Amino acid sequence: MSGLYARESQSISRMAHLRFFPQAVVGGRGAYLTGDDGRQVLDFSASWGSASLGHSHPAICAAVNRALSDQAGASYLSSANEPCVLLAEKLLSLGPERASGRVWFGHSGSDANETVARMVTAATGRPRILAFEGAYHGGTVGSMAVSGHPAQQGARAAGLTLVPYPNSYAAGSAEAARDATLSHLERLFATEFAPDEVAAFFIEPIQSDGGMLVPPDGFFQAVEALCRKHGILLVSDEVKVGIGRSGRFHAYEHSGIEPDIVVFGKGLGGGLPISAVVGPEALMNHAAAFSLQTVHGNPVCAAAALAVLETIERERLAENATRTGGILRAALDRLASRHALIGDVRGHGLALGVELVSDAASRAPAAREAALTVYRAFELGLVLYYVGVRSNVLEFTPPLTVTAEEAEKGVAILDQALTDVRDGKIGEDVLCGFAGW
Numbered sequence: 151m152s153g154l155y156a157r158e159s160q161s162i163s164r165m166a167h168l169r170f171f172p173q174a175v176v177g178g179r180g181a182y183l184t185g186d187d188g189r190q191v192l193d194f195s196a197s198w199g200s201a202s203l204g205h206s207h208p209a210i211c212a213a214v215n216r217a218l219s220d221q222a223g224a225s226y227l228s229s230a231n232e233p234c235v236l237l238a239e240k241l242l243s244l245g246p247e248r249a250s251g252r253v254w255f256g257h258s259g260s261d262a263n264e265t266v267a268r269m270v271t272a273a274t275g276r277p278r279i280l281a282f283e284g285a286y287h288g289g290t291v292g293s294m295a296v297s298g299h300p301a302q303q304g305a306r307a308a309g310l311t312l313v314p315y316p317n318s319y320a321a322g323s324a325e326a327a328r329d330a331t332l333s334h335l336e337r338l339f340a341t342e343f344a345p346d347e348v349a350a351f352f353i354e355p356i357q358s359d360g361g362m363l364v365p366p367d368g369f370f371q372a373v374e375a376l377c378r379k380h381g382i383l384l385v386s387d388e389v390k391v392g393i394g395r396s397g398r399f400h401a402y403e404h405s406g407i408e409p410d411i412v413v414f415g416k417g418l419g420g421g422l423p424i425s426a427v428v429g430p431e432a433l434m435n436h437a438a439a440f441s442l443q444t445v446h447g448n449p450v451c452a453a454a455a456l457a458v459l460e461t462i463e464r465e466r467l468a469e470n471a472t473r474t475g476g477i478l479r480a481a482l483d484r485l486a487s488r489h490a491l492i493g494d495v496r497g498h499g500l501a502l503g504v505e506l507v508s509d510a511a512s513r514a515p516a517a518r519e520a521a522l523t524v525y526r527a528f529e530l531g532l533v534l535y536y537v538g539v540r541s542n543v544l545e546f547t548p549p550l551t552v553t554a555e556e557a558e559k560g561v562a563i564l565d566q567a568l569t570d571v572r573d574g575k576i577g578e579d580v581l582c583g584f585a586g587w
C-alpha cells in the first residue's frame with residue numbers, strides 16, 4: 151500500500167469512500183492516471199464517467215484558466231454570468247423540443263434530481279413519483295428519496311413507488327422482461343393508486359449503477375405512451391450515460407422517446423462539479439429562490455462544461471463512443487467466449503457492463519469474483535469498478551477520448567485478471583477494507 155493511501159486514513163473520513171483497491175493518485179493525462187508510486191494505470195472508470203474528456207484535456211484547461219483569470223463572480227444566485235448563459239443556450243439547442251424551456255444549474259446529479267423531485271410535485275400538485283428498483287438518482291436525502299438502489303441507507307419518499315427495471319438477461323429474453331414490467335405498471339394503476347396522482351416517472355435510459363441494464367426494444371416507448379395518457383412527466387436521468395457516452399448525445403435517443411425533463415451531471419463538467427436540469431418554462435420557472443446553493447452557477451465550472459460540449463462536437467466524441475465502444479464491446483465478447491465467469495456483455499457506446507456469474511445456467515451472481523477481478527486488474531494496471539444490485543457487474547465508462555489501442559490494452563489486462571481469479575491466484579484477504587458496494 152502506498153504512503154499516500156495509508157496517510158489518508160489518518161486525516162480523511164470514510165463516509166464518502168467507495169473503495170475497491172488502494173489507489174492513490176497524483177496526476178493524470180488522457181486515459182491514464184499516475185499513482186504516487188509512479189505507476190501509470192489505464193482508467194476505464196474516469197471517476198464514474200465524470201472525467202468525460204479524460205484527464206487534463208487542453209480544452210478544459212484553457213477554458214478554466216480563462217474563466218479564473220477574470221472571474222465573473224462565483225455564483226449565479228444574485229447575478230447573471232456569461233459562461234452560465236452560454237452553457238444554458240447551448241444545452242437548450244441540443245433538445246429535446248419538449249424540454250427546451252429553461253435550464254437550472256447545480257453541483258451534482260444528486261442536487262439536480264432532488265430539485266426535480268421537489269419541483270414536479272410542487273408544480274403539479276400531484277404527490278406521487280415513480281422510479282425503478284435499482285435506480286441511483288443521488289446521495290442526498292431528497293435524491294435518495296426517489297432512488298431504488300439497495301446499497302443506499304437513506305429513506306424513500308412517502309409518495310415513491312418503485313417498479314422493476316426490465317432485466318433481459320435475468321428474465322431470459324427482452325420480451326419477457328419488457329412485458330413483466332409493463333403489466334406490473336398497469337396493475338399498479340388499476341389497483342394501487344390512480345395514475346393522475348403521479349407527478350413524474352424518473353427513468354435511467356440505461357440503468358448504470360443497478361447493473362448497466364439496457365432496456366428492451368419498445369419498452370420506454372410504451373412507458374412514454376402511458377405517461378402521456380395520464381399526464382405524468384417523464385424525467386430522463388442522463389447523469390452517467392448522457393452527453394455522448396452512449397454514442398448519441400442523449401442516451402434516451404436509443405429508445406426513440408422524448409422526455410419532458412432531462413438531468414445532466416458527472417461528465418458535463420469534464421471533472422469539475424456541475425449539473426443541469428433542462429425542462430419546460432412553466433415548470434422550470436415554478437418559483438424563485440426555490441432550490442439554491444451558494445456557488446450554484448459557478449462561472450468556472452460552467453466554462454468547463456461549455457468546453458466539454460464544444461469538444462464533444464468538434465472532436466466527434468459521440469461518434470468515437472460508438473466506434474471505440476464497438477471495438478471494446480467486440481473484445482469483451484471475445485473474452486466472454488473464453489471465460490465461464492462472464493454471463494453477459496451489454497451496453498451502448500462507451501457505457502458497457504460485464505455481468506459475472508458463477509453458473510451460466512442459474513446466472514448466480516459472482517460478487518466475490520467481481521471484487522477480486524477489479525482488485526487484480528488494478529494491480530495489473532487497469533482501473534475498473536463494479537456496479538449492480540448484486541454487486542457483480544463490471545462497469546466500463548472510460549473517457550470519451552479513449553483510443554482503440556487503449557481499449558484493446560484494457561481488455562488484455564482484464565483477460566489476465568479473470569484468468570488469475572479463476573486459477574485461485576488471488577487470496578480473499580486482499581479484499582479486507584475494500585468492501586465496495
Ligand SMILES: *Cc1c(COP(=O)(O)O)cnc(C)c1O
Pocket residue numbers: 257258259260261263286287288289354358359387388389390415416
Ligand atoms: C452518479 C449518479 C447520480 C448522482 O450524481 P452525483 O454527482 O453523485 O450527485 C444520479 N444519477 C445517476 C444516473 C448517476 O449515475
